[in-house]
Amino acid sequence: MEEKVKSIIEKYGSDKSFIIPILQDIQREFNYLPREALDALSRNLGVPPSLIYHLATFYRAFSLNPKGKYRLNVCMGTACHVRGAPQIADYLERTLDLKAGETSKNLEYSLETVNCLGACALGPILVVNDEYHGQMTIAKTAKVLEGIGAKVEADE
Amino acid sequence: MNKLESMKELASLQEKLRKARDPKKPCIVICAGTGCLAYGTQKLIDNFRAEIKKRNLQGKVDLRTSGCHGFCERGPLVVIHPKEIFYQRVKLDDAAVIIEKTVLNDEIIDRLVYKDPVSGEKILNEHDVPFYKKQTRLIFGQNGQIDPKSIDDYLAIGGYSALAKALGGMKPDGIIQEIIKANLRGRGGGGFPTGWKWDSTRKAKGEPKYVICNADEGDPGAYMDRSLLEGNPHVVLEGMIIGAYAIGSSNGYIYVRNEYPLAVSNITLALERAREYGIIGEDILGSGFSFDVKINRGGGAFVCGESSALFASIEGRVGEPRQKYVHATDRGLFDKPTCLNNVETWANVPLIINRGSDWFSSIGTANSKGTKIFSLVGRINNTGLVEVPMGITLREIVFGIGGGIPKGRKFKAIQTGGPSGGCIPEQMLDMRVDFDELTKVGSMMGSGGMIVMDDRSCMVDVAKYFLKFLEEESCGKCTPCREGVKQMRIILDRITEGKGEESDIELLEWIGSGIIDGSLCALGGTAPNPVLSTIKYFRDEYVAHIRDKKCPAGVCKPLITYSIIKDKCTGCTACARVCPTKAAYGEKKKVHTINKETCIKCGACYDACKFDAILIE
Ligand SMILES: Cc1cc2nc3c(=O)[nH]c(=O)nc-3n(C[C@H](O)[C@H](O)[C@H](O)COP(=O)(O)O)c2cc1C
Ligand code: SF4
Ligand code: FES
Numbered sequence: 001m002e003e004k005v006k007s008i009i010e011k012y013g014s015d016k017s018f019i020i021p022i023l024q025d026i027q028r029e030f031n032y033l034p035r036e037a038l039d040a041l042s043r044n045l046g047v048p049p050s051l052i053y054h055l056a057t058f059y060r061a062f063s064l065n066p067k068g069k070y071r072l073n074v075c076m077g078t079a080c081h082v083r084g085a086p087q088i089a090d091y092l093e094r095t096l097d098l099k100a101g102e103t104s105k106n107l108e109y110s111l112e113t114v115n116c117l118g119a120c121a122l123g124p125i126l127v128v129n130d131e132y133h134g135q136m137t138i139a140k141t142a143k144v145l146e147g148i149g150a151k152v153e154a155d156e
Numbered sequence: 157m158n159k160l161e162s163m164k165e166l167a168s169l170q171e172k173l174r175k176a177r178d179p180k181k182p183c184i185v186i187c188a189g190t191g192c193l194a195y196g197t198q199k200l201i202d203n204f205r206a207e208i209k210k211r212n213l214q215g216k217v218d219l220r221t222s223g224c225h226g227f228c229e230r231g232p233l234v235v236i237h238p239k240e241i242f243y244q245r246v247k248l249d250d251a252a253v254i255i256e257k258t259v260l261n262d263e264i265i266d267r268l269v270y271k272d273p274v275s276g277e278k279i280l281n282e283h284d285v286p287f288y289k290k291q292t293r294l295i296f297g298q299n300g301q302i303d304p305k306s307i308d309d310y311l312a313i314g315g316y317s318a319l320a321k322a323l324g325g326m327k328p329d330g331i332i333q334e335i336i337k338a339n340l341r342g343r344g345g346g347g348f349p350t351g352w353k354w355d356s357t358r359k360a361k362g363e364p365k366y367v368i369c370n371a372d373e374g375d376p377g378a379y380m381d382r383s384l385l386e387g388n389p390h391v392v393l394e395g396m397i398i399g400a401y402a403i404g405s406s407n408g409y410i411y412v413r414n415e416y417p418l419a420v421s422n423i424t425l426a427l428e429r430a431r432e433y434g435i436i437g438e439d440i441l442g443s444g445f446s447f448d449v450k451i452n453r454g455g456g457a458f459v460c461g462e463s464s465a466l467f468a469s470i471e472g473r474v475g476e477p478r479q480k481y482v483h484a485t486d487r488g489l490f491d492k493p494t495c496l497n498n499v500e501t502w503a504n505v506p507l508i509i510n511r512g513s514d515w516f517s518s519i520g521t522a523n524s525k526g527t528k529i530f531s532l533v534g535r536i537n538n539t540g541l542v543e544v545p546m547g548i549t550l551r552e553i554v555f556g557i558g559g560g561i562p563k564g565r566k567f568k569a570i571q572t573g574g575p576s577g578g579c580i581p582e583q584m585l586d587m588r589v590d591f592d593e594l595t596k597v598g599s600m601m602g603s604g605g606m607i608v609m610d611d612r613s614c615m616v617d618v619a620k621y622f623l624k625f626l627e628e629e630s631c632g633k634c635t636p637c638r639e640g641v642k643q644m645r646i647i648l649d650r651i652t653e654g655k656g657e658e659s660d661i662e663l664l665e666w667i668g669s670g671i672i673d674g675s676l677c678a679l680g681g682t683a684p685n686p687v688l689s690t691i692k693y694f695r696d697e698y699v700a701h702i703r704d705k706k707c708p709a710g711v712c713k714p715l716i717t718y719s720i721i722k723d724k725c726t727g728c729t730a731c732a733r734v735c736p737t738k739a740a741y742g743e744k745k746k747v748h749t750i751n752k753e754t755c756i757k758c759g760a761c762y763d764a765c766k767f768d769a770i771l772i773e
Binding site for chain 2: 079116
C-alpha cells in the first residue's frame with residue numbers, strides 16, 4: 001500500500017497543494033480511503049493526519065469506509081425529487097435494511113444518494129455501479145434488486 | 157498534427173476542414189450526451205458502426221457522436237443529414253433499419269418520427285420541432301454539429317476564429333471594452349458584469365494572474381454547464397483564452413464537478429488537441445501570447461462553487477468561504493488577482509467577439525443581454541435543456557417550449573435559481589425572465605435550473621427539500637447558516653408531520669431574515685429564499701398543514717392516507733401484488749381495500765394501478 005501511495009504522490013511531484021487530487025487517486029485505487037493509505041500519505045507528503053482527515057471528511061467524494069460490491073446510488077436532485085425519488089430511496093432502505101450512506105456487513109451493497117446526475121429527463125434515476133436505470137418505479141426497482149441478487153419481498 | 161504557427165495557417169486549416177465536409181454526404185448524428193447515454197445509446201452507436209462496416213459503407217456514410225442536443229425527454233436521438241431527418245425514442249437495435257431505409261433509400265420510418273402531442277402533426281426535421289423552433293440556440297446549437305472529441309469538427313464550423321480575431325487585431329483593452337459594451341453578465345448566478353470583472357483583474361497589481369472556469373455546477377437539477385463542457389469543450393476554452401489575453405494572464409484552471417466524468421475526459425482531450433495545434437500553450441498561433449490551463453476535479457461540495465471556497469479547494473484546503481472585503485480580482489487564488497467566470501459565461505465570449513457587441517446587445521432586455529440556457533425539468537412534458545433570449549416569458553418556456561404539464565395536470569409553480577432561488581406561482585407566468593425581474597419576485601436567475609411543479613407537488617415539501625440540501629452542504633463556518641438553516645428545517649419537519657403550530661410561519665420568517673443578514677457567504681445569505689418565497693405565494697398550503705393537518709398535494713406522508721376508489725377499482729389485483737406490507741388486499745375481480753393500519757404509504761399501489769383507483773388525501 002505504501003508503494004502505491006508513494007507512486008501517486010510522485011505523479012504530482014510531491015506538491016502539497018495537490019493533496020485533493022492525490023486523495024481522489026487513492027480513493028479510486030482502493031475504492032475508499034484506507035487508514036493505512038492515509039498514514040502513508042501523511043508520512044510521505046509531510047502533512048499532519050489532522051489535515052488529511054479534515055479534507056477526507058469535508059468532501060463528499062471521499063469515504064473512510066469500504067464500499068460494497070454493488071453501489072446503488074439514488075439521485076436526490078430536485079428534478080428527481082419532484083418525480084418521486086424519495087419513494088425509491090425509502091424502498092431501497094427498507095428492502096436492503098440500510099440507511100443511505102451505509103454499506104451492508106457482507107460488503108455486497110452500498111446505498112448512496114447524489115444530488116443530480118445531469119440526466120434529469122430520466123428521473124427518478126438509480127445508478128448501480130455505472131449503469132443507469134431511468135424512470136424508476138418501485139416495481140422496476142424490485143427487478144433491479146433481484147438482478148443483483150438482493151432478497152426482495154415475494155410477490156404472492 | 158502540425159503546430160499552427162500563425163493566424164493565417166489557422167484560417168487555411170479551417171477552410172480545408174470546412175471544404176472536406178461535404179454537405180450532401182449522408183451523416184448519421186447520434187446524441188451521446190449524458191441523458192441519451194443513460195438510455196443505453198452506446199449500444200446504438202456500436203450497432204451503427206457495425207452496420208456501416210457490414211455493408212461496406214465506410215467513406216460513404218459518416219457517423220458522428222455529438223454532445224447533448226437538449227431534448228433529453230425524447231432520447232435516444234438520431235439526426236440523419238443531409239435532410240436533417242429527426243428520429244426520437246430510437247430503439248437500440250434500430251441501426252440496421254435506419255441505414256437500410258432512411259440513409260440508403262430515403263424512406264421515412266414512421267414510428268421514429270416526432271409527433272407534436274398538442275397538434276398531432278408529424279414533424280420530420282429537427283429544426284421544425286416546436287421544442288427547438290421556439291428557442292434561440294446561439295451557443296447550444298453547435299452541440300449537434302460537432303463531435304466534442306474532435307477539434308477538427310470545431311474548426312470546420314469556424315471554431316477559434318474569434319481567438320484569431322482577438323489575438324490578431326484587437327488590443328486587450330479593446331476586447332474588454334467590447335465585452336463591457338455587450339453588457340454580458342455572469343451566468344453563474346450573480347449576474348455580475350463580466351467586462352468590469354475583467355477590467356478590474358487586468359488593472360490589479362500582482363503576478364501571476366489567474367483565469368478560472370467555474371464548472372462546479374452544484375445546483376441539484378441543473379445540468380447546462382455539464383452539457384456545454386461535454387458537448388462543446390472548445391468553445392469554453394476559446395472564451396478562456398480570449399479572456400486570459402485581455403486580462404494578461406497565462407495561467408488558467410477549470411474547476412469541474414467530481415460527478416461529471418465525461419466532462420472531465422472531454423475537456424482533458426480538448427486541451428491536449430488544442431495544445432498540439434498550438435492553440436493553447438506557448439506563443440499561441442505565433443502571437444507571442446502564452447496561456448495554459450489545468451483541470452481540477454472538485455471534491456463534491458456545493459459550497460466550492462462559491463469563489464473563495466473554490467480557491468481554497470484548488471489550493472488543497474477545505475472549501476470554506478472567507479470574508480469578501482478584498483475582491484478576488486485583487487487577491488483570489490494563491491492571493492493573486494483572479495478572474496472567475498462560469499462555463500456559460502466563457503462560452504458567450506467567442507460569440508461576442510465574432511459578431512460584435514452591437515449584435516449581442518440587440519438580444520434581450522434593457523439590462524440582461526443575450527440568451528440563457530435553462531434546464532427545464534420536473535413535472536413537464538418536454539424535459540431538457542433550452543436556450544432562450546432574455547426577456548422571454550415563463551409561460552412561453554413552460555407551455556410553448558416545454559409542452560405543458562404531463563397527463564393534463566394543473567401547473568402550480570416553477571422554481572428557479574436552485575437552492576438560492578424561489579418558487580414562482582401561476583399568476584406570474586407572464587413575467588419576463590431576466591436577472592432583475594426574477595430577483596424582484598423573490599427568486600433569482602441562479603445557474604439556470606427551472607423545476608416545474610404541478611398540483612401533486614407540495615410546496616412545503618419542496619422548501620424542506622432545499623433546506624435539507626443546504627443543511628448538508630453548509631460548510632459550518634458561521635453560526636447563522638449552520639444553526640439557523642438546521643432550525644428552519646426542524647420546524648418544517650414538524651409542520652410536515654402535522655405537529656406545526658400557528659406561530660411557526662412567523663418564526664420561520666424571523667429566523668430566515670436573521671440568516672440572510674448574518675451569514676458570511678451567499679450560501680447562507682440566500683438559503684431562506686425557498687422557504688420565504690413559498691410562504692409568500694403559498695401560505696395556504698402551510699396553513700393547511702398546520703391547522704387542518706392536511707397535505708393538499710398528497711405528498712407529506714404523516715398527513716395522508718391511501719384508499720381505493722370503489723367505482724374505479726376493477727379488482728385487477730395489481731395493487732395487492734406490489735404492496736410490500738400486504739396492506740392492499742382483495743379477491744380477483746372484486747373491489748380491493750387498503751388497510752390503513754399496515755399501509756406504509758410507499759406509493760407502490762399508486763404506480764401500479766392502471767385505473768386511477770388509488771386515492772391519496
Ligand atoms: C454556494 C454557492 C455556490 C455556487 N455555485 C456555483 C456554480 O456551481 N457554478 C458557478 O458558475 N457559479 C457558482 N456560484 C457563483 C460563483 O461564486 C461566482 O459568482 C461565479 O462563478 C462567477 O462567474 P460569473 O460572473 O461568470 O457568473 C456559487 C455561489 C455560491 C455562493
Ligand atoms: S454562510 Fe454557510 S456556507 Fe457560507 S461561510 Fe457561512 S456557514 Fe459556510
Ligand atoms: S435531479 Fe436527478 S438527474 Fe438531475
